[in-house]
Amino acid sequence: MRLNVWTSLLFVFVLIGCAKKEETKIELPPEAAAQIEAQVIPPPTAKPSAPMEERLVGAVHPQMTERLLKFEQQFGRMPEHFYEFSGRMMDSVPAAPPGMRYDIDRADKAIKLVRKTE
Numbered sequence: 001m002r003l004n005v006w007t008s009l010l011f012v013f014v015l016i017g018c019a020k021k022e023e024t025k026i027e028l029p030p031e032a033a034a035q036i037e038a039q040v041i042p043p044p045t046a047k048p049s050a051p052m053e054e055r056l057v058g059a060v061h062p063q064m065t066e067r068l069l070k071f072e073q074q075f076g077r078m079p080e081h082f083y084e085f086s087g088r089m090m091d092s093v094p095a096a097p098p099g100m101r102y103d104i105d106r107a108d109k110a111i112k113l114v115r116k117t118e
Helices: 001-015 030-038 062-075 082-089
Strands: 100-105 109-113
Touching: 062 082, 062 109, 082 100
Parallel strands: none
Antiparallel strands: 100 109
């Protein structure tokens, strides 16, 4: 009898402890989000003489940038768009964070993670 009571109590506590907890989503303030987006790793081929309006603002993806330089060396030109590059040089493209996309920065010869424009 005593074992049944302890087993029942243990079962109830396990059920209570295993209940699905509501996820809390933390939103960054706009200033912090803009600061994170503005952090840029300069690519190895950065030309300081290129006008700012030609450069994309975003984080450089080093492995894809390396493959972009191989594309240019192999085909003798830059790809027309990111889809041509990814189709010829990559088996799969890593998922971009929500609201972001990969794009080619022709001034820096780099692949950057930039905000989607709709």
